[in-house]
Amino acid sequence: MKKIVLLLLILIPAVYAQLSWDVTDLRCGDGKLDEFELCEKNVDKNWCDELADLLEIDTACDQAHCTCAPRVNRAFCGNDKREGVEVCDGAGDNFCEEYGNLIGLKLSCNPDTCGCKIDDAVPADYNPLIVDELEQQANARAVCGDKEIGRGEDCDPPNTLCTKGTGEAGVCTEFCECLTAEELVALETENSETERNESAENQIGALENETVVQDEQLDLLEEETEEKEIEQKGFLARLWEWIILVFA
Incomplete structure (x- = not known):
């Protein structure tokens, strides 16, 4: 039993950030301050100064995750008392909405991390991996005869009946064109x-x-x-x- 508890403690992060790293890590390190980042390496503009003024503490850019340092210590989060770098804590003070207004995001308290949840919908194309995948799909050359209608094809496979965009019946040619x-x-x-x-x-x-x-x-x-x-x-x-x- 003790081994299971110890394993769970290891898996649970000891620190948290003002925003979820799952979001800030998506574009962190690309050399520019993106919409869902608080700072970026070698970029002068950042939102950590606003956090410092709001919480009356000293902050710096956490370049590993594009959030602000110091990180929230999990040991103090959850005692209903907002302290230090915590933006909120249960029944304690909650600065998420005010901080969100300063940086142009709709934020609410995340009691599990004493940071803020992003209430704005994060677009799917904010993830560079998805953007690359979509570009690859768009640039992929269609192969006539693979039984999959690709870019530039009306139908597939050839020599089968097909329906044109106008609703007319046709035949699929060797070039996957419905005529x-x-x-x-x-x-x-x-x-x-x-x-x-x-x-x-x-x-x-x-x-x-x-x-x-x-x-x-x-x-x-x-x-x-x-x-x-x-x-x-x-x-x-x-x-x-x-x-x-x-x-x-």
């Missing part, structure tokens, strides 16, 4: 025309390439003919000079 019968016919017609145009362009391109090759061959033949003519002319000239020398 009506009329739209499918129009798409097939467009694809056929595109294929014909591409075929004609390929044929024209082949003819143009063939013409270029023929022109290059003709140019080469002309150059070779000119070179042979020059060689023949040079030979005849040398032969005539030799004849003149012999019979001179």
